[in-house]
Amino acid sequence: MDQVRDQLEIELVKDSSSRGDIEDQLPVGSNELYREPPHVPEAVPLLGALTNNNAATSNLVQPGEHNYTETGDAEARTMAESNGVHDTAIMIGDEQEIAYLIQGKLCQQAPTQSECSIFRVPNILRRHGENAFVPDVISIGPFHHGSKKLQAMEKCKLWYLHSLLNRAPTEKTSLQCFVEAVGSLEQHCRECYAEEIDHNRKKFVEMMVVDGCFIIEFLRKDNKSDDEQDKEDPVFSTSWMRWQIVTDLLLLENQLPWRVLDCLFNMTRPADDRGGSLIDLIEYSFPFIQASDKHSEQHKHLLDCLKNCLIGSCTMTQPDSGDWDPIPSAMELSQAGVKFKVGDEDNILNVTFKDGVLTIPTISIEDYTRPIFRNLIVFEQFDPRKDHKFTSYAVLLDNLVNSSKDVEVLKQEGILDISASKEDIASFLDRLYNDTGFQDFLYADVYSEVNGFCKHRWNRWKVILKRDYFTNPWTAMSVIAAVLLLGAKTKTKSESACRCSSLWLAPDPSKRWGELFFLCYTPFWLTLCLGIVVPFKLYESFTELEYLLLGLVSAVPSFLIPLLFVGKADSYLSWKDRYWVKASAFFFLVFPKTLGNNENLTRASLWIIIFSYVGNYFWTHYFFTVLGASYTFPSWKMNNVPHTTFLLTHACFLFYHVSSNMTLRRIRRSIADFPEKVRWIIEAAWILGLAYFIAYLETLAISNFPYYQFVDRASMYTVGSLFYAIYFIVSFPMFLRIDEKPGDQWDLPRVAVDALGAAMLVTIILDLWRIFLGPIVPTPDSKQCIQPGLPWLPGHANES
Known part of the structure; x- marks a missing residue:
């Protein structure tokens, strides 16, 4: 290393000798600034003399005039003119000497020239x-x-x-x-x-x-x-x-x-x-x-x-107006209905807002990037181009982040990539651009659109409605049930409608009582049950037996309650003629001896349990092979499907189908005077919309359960919900027919055949999807979707 340094010094000496004296190459600098001024004899004061009694000054020199003394006139004139100063007056004695010192230090050019680009930070x-x-x-x-x-x-x-x-x-x-x-x-x-x-x-x-x-x-x-x-x-x-x-x-x-x-x-x-x-x-x-x-x-x-x-690479255009108001923090924006989306990562400055979506590229904040952010901002303060784009970006981050909760929101949305604590990041962003000034705020138009969106109350109400009442299917069921019950109290003016009680409920008393029971039972029981298990994450320590008990606790009361508390409408009917028995015979299949030796009841098949049982046993494998879904929680299984899902599906399907019955009945009575084709189109549209809504809502809620996984979550929400909606597109209109017409009482064999027919129709449609459309995402078992035979046959079961 010493040899390299010695050689470098030799080359520098050679280079210096070829150019002359090294010191001559230095620009005129500090040595000249501190040179002692020449002796100047006393001169008549040019700015007047100050008297002890504060008399007014006299003999003032007007700007542009000269009043040098005879002695030293040439030297003073030379000093003044050499520094480009013609209007500077000099006082006597010490004041005159100070003036000469200042004159020697004056600069004719600006102290910071445009060529400067490397600065000390103030x-x-x-x-x-x-x-x-x-x-x-x-x-x-x-x-x-x-x-x-x-x-x-x-x-x-x-x-x-x-x-x-x-x-x-x-x-x-x-x-x-x-x-x-x-x-x-x-x-x-x-x-x-x-x-x-x-x-x-x-x-x-x-x-x-x-x-x-x-x-x-x-x-x-x-x-x-x-x-x-x-x-x-x-x-x-x-x-x-x-x-x-x-x-x-x-x-x-x-x-x-x-x-x-x-x-x-x-x-x-x-x-x-x-x-x-x-x-x-x-x-x-x-x-x-x-x-x-x-x-x-x-x-x-x-x-x-x-x-x-x-x-x-920034595609943002500078706004015409410089006026802007700060936007709320990330948490407040989320509560106001603004959605966050990860933008194109080509440039972090490209931030846009459209249709309630604030798009921001992902930014990584690590220990080594923090100084870079600060130095970029400070450098913009010195940049003569006055292009304060990065400072504008720092202002944006500062407005979005006021606390660790804001950091959490942006981190969950994938906008912030951090390794430090949320509190540390919030403190850093809150002081990122302090004491800096800037012009032409880059995001003025974005801020205007965001603030305008937040002023609309409906956007905030939608967030509150979704957050408080539709976070998961259990709370959503409670809300829907309350709305339907409220609608069921609406009286009609016609006498026939009055006997029916409302436009929502069935004319048959037994069916009406059964629908009201299921409408109240399912959301209440599931909310009580899963509202404790899920929020407190009790499922993380559940064993196979405890998962089975969870399913039994959800499904069995749907039979026990009407068995113990018989409704007035059912007190005059035999067991096999009661609507809730036809709609929910699960208990008889599991505990056939409960009702004694009544052979008709032991052979009964619940429409819902047959339909949901077929769905879990056979159709779940379509979720494995077509949708890329899988269960990972510990549970005893039947055909590789957890027992718990059979029981929970039973309780949920009861509510879904009763809700469909009430809404379809209300629509049919409202459009009774329409032409037949129009009635058919309206009813079909409602079934399609309701089926997709319920499928999407359940998919959204169950995706928060860590033991039910998807290969592609976004595709599961959209296309996967449509696949799941096929269940209900077939079952909703068929389930409504049970005991719907006055005098047309269905016996249990007819209920069983109808449920099996609906299940068979759904199976055909799902398999046609598997054959012709294939999986919606690449899955480990995607080849199963193009092989002959149904996916639940031997050799096709998914072991995930």
Whole structure:
């Protein structure tokens, strides 16, 4: 390493001697500013004399006039004119000397020129995160050069330079060529820094060469695979070092002029190198840089390159109006009905709002990216282009996140990718753009649309309705049951309708009593049962027996309650003629001896239990092979289907079909005077809509159960719900016919045959889907969907 440094010093001396005295190359600077002024004799005060009694001043010199004394006139005039100052008056004595000192320090040009691109961060901007602007591992450029805590990497820089020289990829890979090339850029490099750099020519050029070669060599090494890396390299043999260097290279105070990097890159690039430009090399090492323009002339340094890449690929247009009001936080927006969606990840600045959906690309906030965010914002404060797009993005994040709850909302939606705690991220985003100023807010139009959406009360009401009453099928059932019961109390004016009690309920007293019972029982019992098991996650410790008991507790009371509390309408009927028996004979199948030796009852088949039993035993396998669904909770199984699902399905199907009965009956009576074809179309449309609604609602609710999994959740919600709706499209109109017409009492065999007929029709439709449409998602058993035979036959059962 010492040999490399000695050789570099020799080349610098040669280069300096060829150019003359090194000090002559320095720009006029501080030495001139603090030069002692020449002695000037006393002169008549030009601004008047102040008297002890505060008399008014006299002999004032008007702007543009001159009033030099005879003695020293030429010298004073020369001093004033040499500094471009003609209107400055000089007072006697000490005041005159002070005036000369000020004149010597005056600058005719602005202290910060447009060429400056590398700045020190002002104290007011760094007080919210001092460490975000100071390198932790390596110094680049003059601002932190010589820092004691960064000395360890100085040897690594020289080792990288030594490695580059030994590799000698081109004829120009020599210290002499590097020094000559970078030395010719010295004046430009000095002008890139907002401060006067007190390094002499030799020290300044040496720093540019060593730092620039390190960056180029680091980028080339980083583009290699892990197998190609030098195992002795301290940068790539340490897991954390590489990312820390990437962070340090993007700090505003730790930058090197782009022309130095571009020059060294071209000098060390082999002629047969097809790896691309310097931008291509940077893109690999800095994955958050995606350059839309490969021309490097516009960049000033690495941080500016990152900013230009973000702005260049941003499709947002600057709004015409600069007025905007802050938007609510993420939690408040969610409560107001705004939905969040992950946007295209090509550029994080592309944020849009349309139809109540706020689309934001995913942003990763890690320890190494936080300083980069802050430095980008501060750099925009100095950028003469006044393009504050990233500052606008920081304002957006600050408005969206006020607490850890807001972070949780954005994390669940996939917008925030974080590893730190939610509280830590909320604190970081809340102070991200403090004390910065900006013009032309990029998201003014988006804010206007979001605020306008939030002002509509209906959007908030929809969220409340969905959150409080339709979160899962159990609460939804309770709401629907309450609405139907309220509708059942509506009296009609006609005498026949009055005898029927309402337009919603069946004319047959036994059927009417059975429907009201099922309407009240199912949502109440399932809410009581699953409202405890699911929220408190009791299912996580359930055994096979406990899952079976859960199903029994849900289904068995549907028989026990009407058995123990006989309704007035059923007290005059035999067991086999009661509607609830025809609708729910599950108890007789499981406990045939309960009602004594009544053979008619022991042979009874419940329409619902036959239909749901066939559905669970056979059709569940379509969910495995066509929809990519699977059960993973511990349970005893029948034909690879958990016993618990047989029982829970029975309880749910009772409610679904009774709700369908009441709504279909209401529609039929409302359109009784319509033409037959019109009535048929309206009724068919209602059945299709109600079937899909119930299927979608149950799919949405059961997806929150961790032991019921889908290959593709989104496809399951949309297409999978349509597949499931086939069950109800067939069963709803057929189930309504039981005991619906006055005087037409169905016996138990007829009920059983009708249920089996509905089940057979559903089976045919599902299998036609399997044969002609196939699975909606790729599944491990997708081949089963095109093989001959039904999926529940031997060799086709899904073991997942």
